Amino acid sequence: MISTGEGFVMRHHSGRFFVQHFNWPCIAGTACHDPDRQPELSYALTANALDATLIYNREWWLTRWLDNNPAWRATIDQFEVVPGPGCGCCGARGGTMWAEGDQFRCTKHKDRNPCAIEGCRCTTDRAGREMRSDQFLCQKHWRPLTTAEERRVYSRIWRQAKARERKFGAGYAWSMREVRRLERIWRRIVLKARARAAGDLDMDEINRMFGWEE
Structure with a gap:
């Protein structure tokens, strides 16, 4: 925001x-x-x-x-x-700001990421992750702006990866294939959720952009 x-x-x-x-x-x-x-x-x-x-x-x-x-x-x-540069969580400008790439945070939100939906004030702890504005969908927007199929696919891949993590212990590292697959699906979910929130969803165009044509 x-x-x-x-x-x-x-x-x-x-x-x-x-x-x-x-x-x-x-x-x-x-x-x-x-x-x-x-x-x-x-x-x-x-x-x-x-x-x-x-x-x-x-x-x-x-x-x-x-x-x-x-x-x-x-x-x-x-x-x-x-x-001017504003906090990606609350929009505040001026004072001490933290920057990472094209992302900015005020003192209050320097360790938090915002909901991916423009204008939402919900935030989540970054927990050491990158400063991004597309890594989190709050509870208020998760179900209304995603389909049951999207949630099912994302949850299945996440559970499979976490199951392997538990099986092989703390030394297990996600494969690059798992990471890329989960990121690709998440990007698609966020893109569609943002389009639905804006009331402008062209599924054919989104599929063409990411090469997801059937």
Whole structure:
């Protein structure tokens, strides 16, 4: 879930983000942050959205910034203003954030993953797993947004793997075939659940995307 109420960033078409630096020139024998000297501005692009300059009123900021930096009008079409990085569980922005790939978490949710359905506030303990937004369907969405056949197939494969784990003890490791099979089925379940939640489910298109045509 991404809140759109606070903080935007400028994203370049390369996927990097705009960052504005304030530099105070240091002169020997004086303080670097002398209030009588104006800071020098410099601009850069960063791959880390958490380092980007936050914009709290995008219309005002763009107008004001372009008025003060007319040379950028020639390249402004290379940027788009997008919501700043927000916690994938609650949408909060600002403060201390944890990042892993394209996922962000606030302090409260740094060890949790959200339900895969957009807008749901349910979360689950990551338990050392990756920071992802497609690894968990909460109880509220599991049955209403999945079919009995999907649940049956997923549960059967999971039980088979767990039975072998119990049989061979703690030293047993899931085979790559088991892992890939379970991941493939889970991705299909999440994709269909999200489509059902959005009220837009084209089964033929989903099957074509993943090569599941009969």
